Every structure is written in C-alpha cells, then in structure tokens.
Amino acid sequence: MAATTTQSSWHVLSRICAGILGSYLFTWGFVALGATALLAAGLGFHEATDLVSMLGFLIFLTAFCFAFIAASLTRVWLVLAGGGALLTFAGWCLSRSLA
Amino acid sequence: MPDAVLLVAALLVTELGMGWLALAMDVHWKQVHARARSPRSATVLRTLGTAALAASLTLCLVADTATMAVLVWMMLLAVSAATIAFVLSIRPRLLAPLAGVRRASIAR
Amino acid sequence: MFANFRLSLTWLHTWFGLVLGFVLMVAFFFGSMSVFDREIDRWSLPQTRIAAQPMPSFDRILAARFAQMTEPDPEQRELAAGRVTQPLPEKLKVTTWSAFTTHRDPVLSMFVGFEVPNSTLPDDQIFGDVTIDPRDGRVLSRDQLPIGSGFFYPMHFSLHISWYGVGYWIVGFAAIAMLAAIVSGVFMHRKIFREFFTFRPTRNLLRSTLDLHNLAGVVALPFHFLWALSGLIIFAGIYFPVIETMMHPLVEQHEREEATHTGLDLEPSGKPGRLSPVDAMVSAAKEKWASRGMPGEVGFLAVTHVGSSNAYVSIYRDSTDRVATAEGMHFDGATGRVIFEDPPVGPVETVNGFLEGMHLQQFRHWTLRWLIFVGGLLSCACIATGFIFYVEKRKRTHARDGHAGSRWVDALAVTTVTGMVVATLSILVVNRLLPENLPQRDLWEMSTFWLVWILTLVHAAWRSSALREARMSKAWPEQCWTIASLALSAAVLNAVTTGDHLGRTLSAGYWPVAGVDLMLLATAGIAAVAARKLQARARARVRDTVADNDTTLEQEPERA
Numbered sequence: 001m002a003a004t005t006t007q008s009s010w011h012v013l014s015r016i017c018a019g020i021l022g023s024y025l026f027t028w029g030f031v032a033l034g035a036t037a038l039l040a041a042g043l044g045f046h047e048a049t050d051l052v053s054m055l056g057f058l059i060f061l062t063a064f065c066f067a068f069i070a071a072s073l074t075r076v077w078l079v080l081a082g083g084g085a086l087l088t089f090a091g092w093c094l095s096r097s098l099a
Numbered sequence: 100m101p102d103a104v105l106l107v108a109a110l111l112v113t114e115l116g117m118g119w120l121a122l123a124m125d126v127h128w129k130q131v132h133a134r135a136r137s138p139r140s141a142t143v144l145r146t147l148g149t150a151a152l153a154a155s156l157t158l159c160l161v162a163d164t165a166t167m168a169v170l171v172w173m174m175l176l177a178v179s180a181a182t183i184a185f186v187l188s189i190r191p192r193l194l195a196p197l198a199g200v201r202r203a204s205i206a207r
Numbered sequence: 208m209f210a211n212f213r214l215s216l217t218w219l220h221t222w223f224g225l226v227l228g229f230v231l232m233v234a235f236f237f238g239s240m241s242v243f244d245r246e247i248d249r250w251s252l253p254q255t256r257i258a259a260q261p262m263p264s265f266d267r268i269l270a271a272r273f274a275q276m277t278e279p280d281p282e283q284r285e286l287a288a289g290r291v292t293q294p295l296p297e298k299l300k301v302t303t304w305s306a307f308t309t310h311r312d313p314v315l316s317m318f319v320g321f322e323v324p325n326s327t328l329p330d331d332q333i334f335g336d337v338t339i340d341p342r343d344g345r346v347l348s349r350d351q352l353p354i355g356s357g358f359f360y361p362m363h364f365s366l367h368i369s370w371y372g373v374g375y376w377i378v379g380f381a382a383i384a385m386l387a388a389i390v391s392g393v394f395m396h397r398k399i400f401r402e403f404f405t406f407r408p409t410r411n412l413l414r415s416t417l418d419l420h421n422l423a424g425v426v427a428l429p430f431h432f433l434w435a436l437s438g439l440i441i442f443a444g445i446y447f448p449v450i451e452t453m454m455h456p457l458v459e460q461h462e463r464e465e466a467t468h469t470g471l472d473l474e475p476s477g478k479p480g481r482l483s484p485v486d487a488m489v490s491a492a493k494e495k496w497a498s499r500g501m502p503g504e505v506g507f508l509a510v511t512h513v514g515s516s517n518a519y520v521s522i523y524r525d526s527t528d529r530v531a532t533a534e535g536m537h538f539d540g541a542t543g544r545v546i547f548e549d550p551p552v553g554p555v556e557t558v559n560g561f562l563e564g565m566h567l568q569q570f571r572h573w574t575l576r577w578l579i580f581v582g583g584l585l586s587c588a589c590i591a592t593g594f595i596f597y598v599e600k601r602k603r604t605h606a607r608d609g610h611a612g613s614r615w616v617d618a619l620a621v622t623t624v625t626g627m628v629v630a631t632l633s634i635l636v637v638n639r640l641l642p643e644n645l646p647q648r649d650l651w652e653m654s655t656f657w658l659v660w661i662l663t664l665v666h667a668a669w670r671s672s673a674l675r676e677a678r679m680s681k682a683w684p685e686q687c688w689t690i691a692s693l694a695l696s697a698a699v700l701n702a703v704t705t706g707d708h709l710g711r712t713l714s715a716g717y718w719p720v721a722g723v724d725l726m727l728l729a730t731a732g733i734a735a736v737a738a739r740k741l742q743a744r745a746r747a748r749v750r751d752t753v754a755d756n757d758t759t760l761e762q763e764p765e766r767a
Contacts, residue, residue: 007208028449032449045457047553047555047556050556050558050559051555053443053559054555056447057439058436061383061390065216068215069208092454095456098457098460099457103574117404121404126405163572166529166530166561170565170579171572171575171578173429174427174575174578176426177426177429177578177585178578184405184406184426187406188406188407188408
C-alpha cells in the first residue's frame, strides 16, 4: 500500500502501541472513575460495575480507532495514555473516599 | 407444534420482505425484468418490504418471549438477506412474482 | 494517520484484519462448533448416548459422590503451591459443592471448591471436578474427552494456551480487532446499502471475493458485533479487573453489605453442622417456580460453607425459556427454610444478563441455535474471503517483484480455513479409531489434532510456492478432498464402531448423533464440490487479465 511509505516504521509502531496500550490505559481509567462515580451516585455495586464494563469495551474500540484516525500522534498519546492515567488517579482517589 | 409453524412463517415472510427491498433497488429490478418501472413502484416495494419485516418480527414475538424473539428475528434477517443475494446472483427470475406489483409491466 | 480518516481506517481494517483474522477464524469456527458442543460430546463419548437427564436426587446420589471428592485437580494444586506464603497442607478444606446441568446434558458436572490457605490472592479457591451419569452416580473416566465441551469450547475462548492466561488475552484482543474491523469496514464500504444484496460470481475472483466478503460481513453485522462484544463482556473480570485489584476495600465493603442484606454469611461459622435433606429444598424451589407459571428443572445447585452450621444451599432454575440465566433461591443448610431469594434484576444487569446469556446459549430454542451456528459460519466466511481478497489483490505484483507476502498469507489462510477443518475432522476420526479403554485417550486425541494441524501448515507452505508464479496453491483443493474423505470416514466409523448409523439414530430420533453425522455428510459433499470447482478453475487457467484489475474498487486507496 503506497500510502504506508509516507509514514516511517517507527510512526506506525508508535501508532500501534498507542492503539493497543494507550486504549487499554484509557479504558482502565474510564472503568476506575466510571465505577466509583456511579457508586458515589448511589448505584448498586453490580449495576455500577456491569454498566462500566459493558461501556468500557465500546470506549476501548473508540480509543483504538481514534489512535489511527487522529492526525497528531502526540495528541493520541496525550489523550489516551495521559488521559487514562488521569482518569485512573481520579478514580482511585474517589474510591478511597468511598471505602 | 404451533411454534415451528410460526417460525417457518416468519422465515418466509422475512424472505419476501428482503426480496421486495432488493427489488426496490434499480440494479436488482433490472435483473428481474427489462422494462423500466414507474418511480412509484420503488416506494411501494420498499413499503411492502418494510411491512413484511415488521410482520415477521410480530410472528417471532408471538412464538417466543421477547428477548429470544428479537434474537431470532435478527438472525432471520441475516439469513434471508443472504438467501435473496444468492438467488439474485444465480436465478434472479425466481423473484419475478415479487415484482408483479403491476402485472401488465412484467416482460415475458 | 493518513490524509483522511477513511484511508486510516482502511489501513486499520487491512492489517489488523489480516493479522488477527487468523485468531478470529479459530474463535468463530470453534465458537460455531461450541453451539453444538454437547451434541459433539455425545458423538465422541458413545457411553453417554442416553437421553438428557434432569439433575438427580442430591440426598440419594450427589451427596455420596461429593463426600468422595476430597482432592482438587492436581494441576490447579500445583499452580496454587506457587502463590502461597506457607507450604500447602496435605488435605485442603472443602468450601463449596456445586452441580451443573442443562436441558441438553445426559451427564452431570460436579465441582468441589477447596480453600487455599496463606494465598497471595484474596479468597483463593481451587477446584476438583467429575462428570457422572445422573442415573446411578457412576463417574466417567477423565481419559474420556468430551470433544465438544472439553476441547472445541476452550479452544474457542483461550486457544488452549493457559500459560498465564495468554490465550484469553490473544482472543480478547482479536475481539477488539473484530469490532474495529466492523466499524472500519462500514466506513470503507461506501455503497453499503446499495450493494446490500450484491454478489457477482464472475470469473473475476477479486470482484466476487470482495462481494462475498461484504455480503457475509454486512447481512450478519449485528451478529458479528454483538457476539464479539458479549464475549469480551463475559471475561471483563479478566481484561479489566480494576475494582478487584486497585479498589479491593470497595469489594470487601460490598460483600459485607450484601451478606447482611441477604443473610448469606461470607465466612463459615467454624462450628460443624449437618445438611438437612436437600431434596426437600429442591422440591420447595420447584413448587415456587411452578406457582409463578415458570415450571422447570434445576440447572445449578451449590452448597456454600460445606460442613458448617451456617452452610447454605443455592438453587437456580435451568432457564430454558429465556435468554438470560435465572435468579437463585438460597436455603439454610441446617433447617431447609428459605433465607433469601434473588430479586429480579435492574435494567443494567438485565442488559448484561441478556448479552451473556445470548452468547452462552443455555436456552432451549433449536431454531435460534441453528441460526446462531449459521451466523458463526458467516463470520468465518467473511474472514476467509478477506484473506483470499488480500492474496488475490497482491499475488501478481508480489510474484513479479519477488515478494513473499502473498505466498505466506495464502499458506496461513489455507491452514486456518481448510487446515483447521482437517484437524477438527481428524480428532473425530481418531476418536472412533482408538481403543475405548486406552489410558490417556484424551491426550492421544488432542495430540492428533495439533499434529494434523501442523501438517496442514507444512502442506500449505509447500504448495504455496505456486504463488511465486501467481498461480493458485494446490493446497486448497487438496485439503478440500482431505476434508471430504475425513468427514465421510468419521460418519462411517461411527456407524461401524458404535452401530449408531443414521438409519438407527434417525428412526429413534436421537438427534445429537444423527445431527453430527448429517453435518459430517454435508461437509463431505460441500468439500467435494468445492474441490472439483477449484481444480476446474486451475485447469481452465483463468488468466486474470488486465481487465480484472481495471475493476474499480473504490474502497482501496490508490496505489502509487
């Protein structure tokens, strides 16, 4: 595919890592903050965790596609990995205040 | 078993529906007969097709509980669409009766 | 990544579809086999070819068997030994007993849970299991492999790679790739509605393959999406154990609250106790179900805190009439009275239960079961035509430039399409050929499967040298002929070794075995027809002329 030659192998590899690892981290953060936020809002334990799990895979899918569609690779890493870390931290803090 | 009869009926009605929806498209209409058709017939066929699919959903809901019926219907749609596609590619004339909305315009 | 998002999605679809496609073929093919796993079990274990049995009497049959199940599975014990801070004691404490059956099972699975003391994991338990004949409690030998539920089904979700659960992760990632391939495929396919019914089986292999790929993908699109998604949701605890790892205090808090709310103690009391007759509890449960207009059999029965004064018995109905599994009733072990009944679940858990139940298919609905089976095969067709399209599109250029890419993709495609079927049939054939009481018969059968699959890869790799001249690899028709002969042999061997030929099974209405035999014969027929057509095509030397390459395929980005 001719279009690939305009991107270096490193760029492609970075995109793939961002797509897989970045999306995973972002989803982890989504689940962390999402579940604790729903629990804080009064949802039952199983309700909160089930809902966040179901949505989580759709979030992963969206993040994964975003990693390849977005023009700027830097933005992809910032949003997915950075965002994921932030969401995870926020979720963890919230969980400490709940337990 | 009445359920089996209902499900067979649902399958047949879904096939009809998919057939009508296919014939509503010019490319497949032309496979079945050569004469051009009036612009309204496409709308009629599409309406018939949609109505048939709604009818098959109703049949499924009569046969089973709601959650199972929805799944059965979804899979019937897939199987029917595939069948109609294969019929159109191998023996399109088999669908001629479905196109007989205006009998006078069927080319023989 | 590229100039526009459609190009990026095309790249994503092509490369992730190609690489993970091989895993997805395995997941969807063995997923389809798993739809009829218990029927395949009956075929492979002739001694279980009896009618489906309801759960037997606990007091007369199960209790005695449970009392004899004092050891966990040795493999699980070994793994547990690696994660404890103190050496494991000789005898582990029994914590739970459970039994599971469905409307399709003539045999019953029984499990015993053992507590793992001093474990690094919280609430660590390992299990032992047996399969019994419910009519008399006789145990089935572990050497007898239920090929459907014991081999095809685990292959489907874990590829039989249990090392650190890596197989689960590979399949999980393949599922994400499937979802991404569906989304990207929709965006790539600009004429998705106009070409909904389009299939043009012309001499132009590229065009007809793409048509078939699109057709198989689009007509069953909700199926492909929902089954990949629900599979992921089922294992969400493996893929995103966020709460269990990072927020364990929340889990503990919830467990304590639930124990208080339900009256079902978290920990055994430490005082010994006796179980009052469980059969009476089962009768009470059945009466309750009948009084609510949903009579049924027991699907799952569990005893928690075995031997303690606060033991409780949980009874779940075999939910044959709906998609999600049923709620449970919990009885006090000592007195037999109802402690707690699971209430109907809220909207979120209803959706979750629907998605999981849809995927696991414990309901009784043969039409739906067959439709799902066909759906799985459509998924396989979509993936397989994807491989063929990839190769066809590039084989001339690669042959001209000396690239090996399309050659190896073709070889791997043969291996995961026809090769996988060859291996599947050979495990069925060898199942009928091996002596009934051969020790470790299960290992012989599984080894045959893997060995044959590797051989099909070797064969495919050898024959794919034809791709160097842009010709079709002979491996395709040769493996099709192999499929035809193996499928026919399997059906014949069943008749010869067990006497349950189609005449007998059809007239007796024993559909599990008749169904498998009929599928075998159908497979033989289809494979033979396919083989002949492929050989005819190769002989006719359809010269894929320049005219074929002129076909504008607007989904593909322009080549330089």
